[in-house]
Amino acid sequence: MKRIAAIVPLLAMAVGACSVSPDQEKQMGEQTAHEVAARLPIVDDPYIDSYINELGDTIAGRTSRSDLQWHFYIVNSHQVNAFALPGGYIYVNRGLIESADRADELAGVLGHEIGHVILRHSVKQMQQEQKLGVAATLACTLTNICKSGLGEAAINIGGSAMISRYSRKDELEADSEAVENVLRVNFDPEGIPALFEVLMEQRKTEPTIVDGWFSTHPLEESRIQQARRLIAAKGADNVAGLVQNIPSYAAFRKAVSSLPEPPPPSPDQQGPGQ
Numbered sequence: 642m643k644r645i646a647a648i649v650p651l652l653a654m655a656v657g658a659c660s661v662s663p664d665q666e667k668q669m670g671e672q673t674a675h676e677v678a679a680r681l682p683i684v685d686d687p688y689i690d691s692y693i694n695e696l697g698d699t700i701a702g703r704t705s706r707s708d709l710q711w712h713f714y715i716v717n718s719h720q721v722n723a724f725a726l727p728g729g730y731i732y733v734n735r736g737l738i739e740s741a742d743r744a745d746e747l748a749g750v751l752g753h754e755i756g757h758v759i760l761r762h763s764v765k766q767m768q769q770e771q772k773l774g775v776a777a778t779l780a781c782t783l784t785n786i787c788k789s790g791l792g793e794a795a796i797n798i799g800g801s802a803m804i805s806r807y808s809r810k811d812e813l814e815a816d817s818e819a820v821e822n823v824l825r826v827n828f829d830p831e832g833i834p835a836l837f838e839v840l841m842e843q844r845k846t847e848p849t850i851v852d853g854w855f856s857t858h859p860l861e862e863s864r865i866q867q868a869r870r871l872i873a874a875k876g877a878d879n880v881a882g883l884v885q886n887i888p889s890y891a892a893f894r895k896a897v898s899s900l901p902e903p904p905p906p907s908p909d910q911q912g913p914g915q
C-alpha cells in the first residue's frame with residue numbers, strides 16, 4: 642500500500658493538467674507499469690517474452706508512434722483480456738492466446754491495443770479514472786482490495802485491466818487502427834472479427850473466462866459487422882497474400898498453454914461473497 646500511496650500524487654499531478662504531454666504520458670505509463678509488475682503475475686519466460694515483443698514491435702514499429710519504447714507482456718491469467726497503458730505498455734493475458742487459434746487473431750488484438758495508445762485513449766481513460774478518484778481506482782485495479790462493485794469487476798478480470806470501459810466510439814476507432822496496423826505488416830485483418838466471433842461463442846459456453854473482456858471492451862454482433870465493413874472499405878478483403886498464420890505461432894501458443902498454472906488469488910483479492 643505504501644507504494645500505491647507514493648505513486649498517486651505523481652499521477653494526480655500528471656493527469657491534472659489540461660493536456661498531457663508526451664513525456665507525461667510516458668511517465669504515467671512507466672509508473673503504472675511498475676505497479677502492474679508488482680501486482681500481476683507477469684510471465685517471465687525468455688522465449689515467450691521475446692516472441693510477444695518481436696511480434697508486437699513488428700506491428701508497432703510501422704505505426705505513427707514507432708518512436709515510443711513499446712513493451713509487451715503476457716499475464717499468467719486464463720481470463721481472456723488485453724489492456725494498454727499510456728506510453729506503449731501492452732498486456733495480453735495467456736487466456737487470450739489460448740483462445741486465439743491463429744497468429745492474425747493475436748496480431749489483431751495487439752494492433753487494437755496499440756491503437757488505443759496511439760489514439761491516446763489510454764491517457765483519456767486514466768483521466769476518467771481521476772474523476773472517480775485516482776487513489777480508489779488504482780487500488781481497485783492494481784491491488785484488488787476494493788470491495789465496491791467496481792472492485793468486483795476488477796477482481797472478475799483477474800485484476801488485469803483498467804476498470805473503465807472504453808467508449809463504443811473508442812473501441813471502433815481502435816478497431817479501425819488495428820486494421821491498418823496489421824495490414825502494414827501483411828497480417829490478414831480478418832483475424833480481428835474472427836477472434837471476436839470466438840469470444841462471442843465462448844461467452845455462451847465459458848462466460849466466466851471472457852467476462853473481463855466484455856466488461857472492458859464493448860462487443861456485440863454489430864461491432865463484428867463494423868470490423869468487416871472497415872476491412873472491405875480498405876479493400877483488404879481482396880488483397881492476395883495476407884498472412885493468417887505463421888509456422889512459429891503454434892509452438893508459441895503451446896509454450897503459453899504449458900506455463901505453470903496461475904497463482905491462486907490471495908485472500909485480499911476475493912470480492913464480497915466469493
Ligand SMILES: [Zn+2]
Binds near residue numbers: 753757807815857858
Ligand atoms: Zn479496446
